[in-house]
Amino acid sequence: MAQYVTDFMRYAAPTTTDEAVELLQSDPDARVFAGATDLIPQIRAGRPEPSLLVDLKRIERLVAVSHNNGTWTVGAATPTSALTANPEFSAAFPGLSEASGLIGSDQIQNRSSWGGNLCNASPAADSVPALVVNDARAVIAGASGERTADVADIVTGPGETSLNDGEFIIEFLLDDPPAGSSDAYLRLIPRTEMDIAVVGAAVQLSMDGDSVASAKVALGAVAPTVVRVPDAEAALVGSTLDDDALAAAAAAASAACNPIDDKRGTIQYRRQVAGVLTKRAVQIAAQRAKGAN
């Protein structure tokens, strides 16, 4: 029989978070997974070699989506296709919905999840900048119970997270966007589809009439982790999104980049594009926010 990966991996599909926590405590070389769209190629490439594969998709909370009392709760293993196909969710968070829908083909969309996209900790993860500008929090399970952390604090470097050994994300929490606010996410890839971001730019704006009441800007694929750009946010707040404010925000975004130089984009190119995408995403978010007024 064609041997797929290394021998001696065990598969487990717990149905409660407690069971999953116990399994992870029982084996330091265990790995959790949701869609496995990153894990399986990594195993095939020889790293990592987990002894226990813990499938989180049979735990109800991990695949549940609900909206109660002004807060969305989204299971960390929920397929992104279920979010993009959810009209209420996509109307509330159009930029986050678009970012989630950019992760791979339809085949991948039926497996990819926020939990996986975040914890795989690729600097180019499309959903992460959009989660960050929407102040998403992650509810994390571990041996000492549950804790909540800001999504912005989870990834610490390429492939590295602040999760402790044996911890995993159960679900994400998102508060309803305030009236008069909206979001947008744009990314650049060299092809028209099916590629990894050279730059991703997420923006969340609250408008007060024609002027910006609050702004959040986060960039992906231009540094080891997603970068918030406070200088761009400061340039936008109080402005009417005139040319000077947009140019200042774009310049701040370019300056915030600390990108790699690779075959998909040079440092100079990524910096330039980060500014352009930031400006365009601001304009889209503003249009949407005004529509939501």
Add this chain to the structure above:
Amino acid sequence: MPRTHVSCTVNGDEVDFLSSDETSLLNALRDELGLTGVKEGCGTGDCGACTILVDGKVNCACLMFAPEAEGSSILTVEGIAQGDQLHPVQQTFLEGAALQCGVCTPGFLVAAKALLDENSDPTETEIRYALAGNLCRCTGYDKIIRAVQEAAVQVNGASK
């Protein structure tokens, strides 16, 4: 080597098989169940040659561990014809010569069927996006797109 007993429905039949835990569903379908219509191209979810439907949704069989199939309903290219009656996409791929080497074809057929199940009157753009997860290195895509368009006409004709 740990082995797990898996029960699921494949192409309408209830099946049971034993699978080593780290085996992909792709290898289980091919080696345990003899469904060699499911092809391995890249093995990393990029090419779509192993596209199957899991509970009606397109998935890459290479990106699933076999035990994940427990309790699910799976459709492979072997299951899309009705007896001797080819599915419209199979017929139009034949008539339009929308294949050369044929390795990508089962994945395209399953993905195209899934598209037409959800949207029987797709635009060309919708077809191209729906098939963006399937790569063909022989024909280029125009014949494939035209075959799906023609199949959509037949599906629509049948339902009207």
